[in-house]
Amino acid sequence: MRVAAVQFAPVFLDTPASLERMLARIHEAAKAGAEVIAFPETALSGYPGWLSETGGAQFDDADQKAAYACYLEAAVEEGGPELQALETAAKDLGVYLVVGIIERGKTIGRGSTYASLFRVGPRQAAIVHRKLVPTYEERLVWAPGDASGLVVHEHNGLRIGALNCWENWMPLARAALYQEGEELHISAWPGSAELTRDISRFTAREGRVFVLAASGVMRGSDVPASFPLRSQWVQSEDQVLRSGGSRILAPDGRELASMDEPEEGILYADLELTTLHRERQNFDPCGHYSRPELLKLQVDRRRFREPETPQLD
Numbered sequence: 016m017r018v019a020a021v022q023f024a025p026v027f028l029d030t031p032a033s034l035e036r037m038l039a040r041i042h043e044a045a046k047a048g049a050e051v052i053a054f055p056e057t058a059l060s061g062y063p064g065w066l067s068e069t070g071g072a073q074f075d076d077a078d079q080k081a082a083y084a085c086y087l088e089a090a091v092e093e094g095g096p097e098l099q100a101l102e103t104a105a106k107d108l109g110v111y112l113v114v115g116i117i118e119r120g121k122t123i124g125r126g127s128t129y130a131s132l133f134r135v136g137p138r139q140a141a142i143v144h145r146k147l148v149p150t151y152e153e154r155l156v157w158a159p160g161d162a163s164g165l166v167v168h169e170h171n172g173l174r175i176g177a178l179n180c181w182e183n184w185m186p187l188a189r190a191a192l193y194q195e196g197e198e199l200h201i202s203a204w205p206g207s208a209e210l211t212r213d214i215s216r217f218t219a220r221e222g223r224v225f226v227l228a229a230s231g232v233m234r235g236s237d238v239p240a241s242f243p244l245r246s247q248w249v250q251s252e253d254q255v256l257r258s259g260g261s262r263i264l265a266p267d268g269r270e271l272a273s274m275d276e277p278e279e280g281i282l283y284a285d286l287e288l289t290t291l292h293r294e295r296q297n298f299d300p301c302g303h304y305s306r307p308e309l310l311k312l313q314v315d316r317r318r319f320r321e322p323e324t325p326q327l328d
Contacts, residue, residue, distance in 0.1 A: 163317060232277050
């Protein structure tokens, strides 16, 4: 099976423009024969990189409030037209998609955003997985998620799971997917070759799974002049804000393809399931090399939904 990691630069906080660019990449990858196509964390439509550079924790700061308002307005909703467009593309092209999105709540949670992964295939119902724990300063803009999306989809005989960024460092989150029979592990990143290199190899070896890491890229010129904190965040037009680092690995830890330059592009690899089966001869973490009567993992996969707006008589 051919898979594709799209190293992608969204049009920062311009969701319609980012979606148009994303659909073009999906068609390009599908034309090249890819059956699984993955995008970075918050590919629709931008990582909140200003937080660490502009004093994002300043309380009641007017510029930080204005920046968050822009971010919230760029977010998409579960079932909204943007995600419906991606669902249509998956069905029409016969591909399985994993897309990082900025999501907001649909009812009284409409003031909160989540770093989510939207997953859908031609025959699979859509999943929206909200990042379990936003990392460090990300907690200033993202609410914590739940485990309802810690499941695998089977697409053309390959069992696929996915995690966002530093969720990939969470041992039990990885184990939750391994014990679902995961064979292709997709990790979505905002962009850093340093981050993806070690954890991708470790995950491949630990889970005896294929790993596809999709990373984002971003330069100063990608931040619009209208963004409230641009002058504090961006020092030059060619400044690298997100540096890519996409890669695809085999279950023995070998890199099948990589893209470490801070440029957009599509990375391809052809996966052979017999490679995975060979590696599981001596280690299957949730099979013959496990002790389920001694060590057990329980996962609460209920969606923690926002309360519905009450209907008053």
